[in-house]
Each structure stands twice: as structure tokens, then as C-alpha cells.
Amino acid sequence: MSDGRLALTFDDGYATDYEDIYPVLDDRDAPASLAVVADWLGEEGHLSVEQLRELADDGWEVVAHGRKHRYLQAHGLAADASAGDERLLLDSDHAFPEADHGLYPEDTFEVTDGERTETVTLAEKGVAAGDAGDPFVRFEAPLGSSFDAEEAVFRPTREQIRDEIEGSKRDLQELGFEPTTFALPYDAADARVWGVVAEHFEALADAAVRSLPNPPGASPLDLQRYYLETDAMRLAEIETYLDGVAERGGLGILAGHTAWDTVPPERVAAVVDAAHERGIEVTTVREAVESDADS
Structure with a gap:
């Protein structure tokens, strides 16, 4: 086995996370991290609370993704x-x-x-x-x-930033979830936003968007991710990305929006299979951070 790990993060809590992607990952004994907005749960095209609980019970991570999915950058x-x-x-x-x-x-x-x-x-x-x-x-x-x-x-304003970040955690806690990871809506932030995230969460999944894995020892509040979507990376590029994770260790984070045509289930299957072929454990952001803290 490689020392490297891969976390898949799927944004916005689409129903397709459960309907299309869950069977693919379940067949491969792989979890994922779901970045959800509590207000959107139960809306048309989105996960129900019951579906999210089922996924969480099966080892998937619930990630806070903002209270209303506000754009937090200037x-x-x-x-x-x-x-x-x-x-x-x-x-x-x-x-x-x-x-x-x-x-x-x-x-x-x-x-x-x-x-x-x-x-x-x-x-x-x-x-x-x-x-x-x-x-x-x-x-x-x-x-x-x-x-x-x-x-x-x-x-x-700072007050609006706090409502978006603190409120997202509070809303999910009221539903029985305990998010420890935050994912920025639109991957957008400034130093004020980063500071509030650091007060309330243990990890930030998208402090940067780069086509490089996170090296061993990377700060959980300074993680970078990239997109596995077909208009962002070709499979050859994903394989090169995974080669880096396998050879150097650390944590790769690949993201997507499963309701979009750019994230077909077969793309997710190919990514997980390629990771497993390289001895890379497919895990969640939370599990990767906790494992690093224990080592």
C-alpha cells in the first residue's frame, strides 16, 4: 500500500450523490465527503435528510458548505x-x-x-x-x-461571513451531524473568511484550487483540491495526479458536482479504480486529517 490517500468531495448535496454515485462507491468499498447546504436538503434535485443520514451511517463525511452558499470573496x-x-x-x-x-x-x-x-x-x-x-x-x-x-x-461584512460559516455548522448540528470540515462555496475566500473557518472547523478542503496533491504534513486548514470533472482534467491527467499521491504520499482531494454532465458515474468509478491500482486508500477528508493527527 502507498502512504498516499485520496478523498473525493462532492459539492452542493445533489440527489445524484445518492442515486448515481453511492452505488459506484459502495461497490468499491469507498466513502466520499459531501459538502452540503442544510437549507437545500429536501429541495428538488437535492438529497433528503434521510438519504444524507444513510450515507453518513455508511462512513461518508458530511462537510459544511455554507449556510446559504454565499459568495464570500470581494x-x-x-x-x-x-x-x-x-x-x-x-x-x-x-x-x-x-x-x-x-x-x-x-x-x-x-x-x-x-x-x-x-x-x-x-x-x-x-x-x-x-x-x-x-x-x-x-x-x-x-x-x-x-x-x-x-x-x-x-x-x-464580517457579521455576514460569520453567519455563513458558523451558521452552516449550527444548521447541520441541529440535524444531528457534526461537521469538522468546511468547503468554501465557489472556492472563494479572503483572510477574514479563513480566520472564521479556523475558529470553528478542523479542516478546510479548498483553501486553494490547484492540480497538485497535498504533500505529507500539509496543514488541515490549508488543503488544496482540484476537479475530476471532464472539463477540468482528462483521465491521463488524473492518473498523473494519482501517481504523485502514490509516490510521495500526502492527500489528494478531487472534487465534483454529480448533477453535472461532467461527472458521470463512470468517471468516478475510473478515478477510484485508478487509485486502488496504485495502492492509494480512498477515504474522507476527516479520516485523513484524524489519521495524520494520530501518527
């Missing part, structure tokens, strides 16, 4: 903001103006350039008219100061 501004403005144009691919995730009305944000900071409450998000089609956010009250787009950012 957004740049697409244009300067003036005092009296009630709307900002964002230079961002993660505002999701036409979707019910990422940014939520009634959440609190701050506009800051490092010297001045204003706290605002989001009233609306959308897409601006015109050729640029930049996403916009509108506030419940106008700004009191002006901000230069070259230096200012729009980001969640």
Missing part, C-alpha cells in the same frame, strides 16, 4: 461610485444577477477602499442595460462617500 467595481449612489456596477463573474445564490437581498455588505468603509444592505441585484452588461447591486440606502473603482471593493 468583488471589484466596474465604475467609480459617488456619494448618493444607490447602485454599484460590479466587475465580477460571481454576482449571479439572475440566480438565487451567491448574493442575497437583505444581506449586509461593505464598500471599502481600505481607508473608508460603508456598510450597506443589499436590496436588489441584476444586469445593467447596455453593451457591457455588467452586474449591478442596489442598496436600501444611498452611499455617503465616493469610491474609486481602481481601489474599492464590495464584499460581505
